[in-house]
Amino acid sequence: MVEINGVAVGTEVYPNKETIFKNSICSSGLTGDEININFRYESDGDITALIMTKKYLDDVHSNTKVNLTMKYIPYSRMDRYIDGYMFSCKYFCEIINDLKFNRVFVLDPHSSVSVAVLQRVSEISIQPYLDKIIHENNIDYVFYPDNGACKKYPEKIKLPEHITYFYGNKKRNLQTGYIEKYELVNAPDLKDKNVLIIDDLCSKGMTFFLSGSEIKSKGAQNVYLYVSHLEDSVKEGKLLNSNIIDEIYTSDSIFNDYSQEKITILKPIN
Numbered sequence: 001m002v003e004i005n006g007v008a009v010g011t012e013v014y015p016n017k018e019t020i021f022k023n024s025i026c027s028s029g030l031t032g033d034e035i036n037i038n039f040r041y042e043s044d045g046d047i048t049a050l051i052m053t054k055k056y057l058d059d060v061h062s063n064t065k066v067n068l069t070m071k072y073i074p075y076s077r078m079d080r081y082i083d084g085y086m087f088s089c090k091y092f093c094e095i096i097n098d099l100k101f102n103r104v105f106v107l108d109p110h111s112s113v114s115v116a117v118l119q120r121v122s123e124i125s126i127q128p129y130l131d132k133i134i135h136e137n138n139i140d141y142v143f144y145p146d147n148g149a150c151k152k153y154p155e156k157i158k159l160p161e162h163i164t165y166f167y168g169n170k171k172r173n174l175q176t177g178y179i180e181k182y183e184l185v186n187a188p189d190l191k192d193k194n195v196l197i198i199d200d201l202c203s204k205g206m207t208f209f210l211s212g213s214e215i216k217s218k219g220a221q222n223v224y225l226y227v228s229h230l231e232d233s234v235k236e237g238k239l240l241n242s243n244i245i246d247e248i249y250t251s252d253s254i255f256n257d258y259s260q261e262k263i264t265i266l267k268p269i270n
């Protein structure tokens with residue numbers, strides 16, 4: 001989904017599935033010094049819509065600065081050279097650079113690779129989300145479910161002084177995607193404690209099902225999960241039908257099913 005100043009672009013298609021890119025939004029008054037594009041990845045077609053929209057704005061509003069908000073960066077997981085695979089994260093970010101946005105705003109990117117490639121990029125902080133969740137749920141401990149999260153978040157977020165974190169180790173088979181082994185590393189006494197798991201992405205939720213199960217088996221009272229980007233595929237996994245996680249919190253970056261019990265989509269930060 002692509003919006004120009006809050007109005008969706010390209011919502012109709014021709015019979016052959018090409019999108020009808022109308023300019024009604026633009027003719028109904030695009031004034032001001034800056035235009036804001038909101039890009040929410042739902043499918044690869046949204047990337048076409050983004051390219052068309054920026055090209056259109058360059059054409060008819062060539063003197064106006066155009067900002068892009070792209071909370072979830074598509075292809076951000078394909079963030080290294082792997083033999084036989086395309087380095088899609090790099091290529092996608094280069095396409096964004098080629099479009100020459102004035103500023104690009106992203107939320108909690110999966111790794112440092114995307115922000116290293118993207119130009120004129122700023123990160124929207126997830127701190128206000130975490131402060132709210134920690135406060136409202138009387139969190140005792142924070143848990144980072146894998147090495148990636150454990151490396152990233154201590155540098156990125158500030159926990160209240162009384163809260164310490166512990167972390168987990170997972171071994172995923174890259175061919176099958178299956179998690180073959182999961183263990184808690186430095187777990188404190190969790191009896192009757194409230195734990196918040198923090199990570200960037202949830203796909204089918206297996207990482208959180210396994211880590212949450214381990215945490216609950218150590219006597220934790222409530223286990224909450226914050227993920228910046230929640231994929232729809234979470235509905236296909238075990239997580240939502242179990243009692244392992246008491247509430248999942250996420251941003252509106254890619255998840256938009258407000259009917260799900262146990263999932264809170266947090267209001268945009270700014």
Ligand SMILES: O=P(O)(O)OC[C@H]1O[C@@H](O)[C@H](O)[C@@H]1O
Pocket residue numbers: 077145146148199200201202203204205206207208
């Ligand atoms: O376990 P699922 O939900 O499938 O995958 C999510 C995990 O896989 C990683 O890319 C994410 O950073 C997260 O740790």
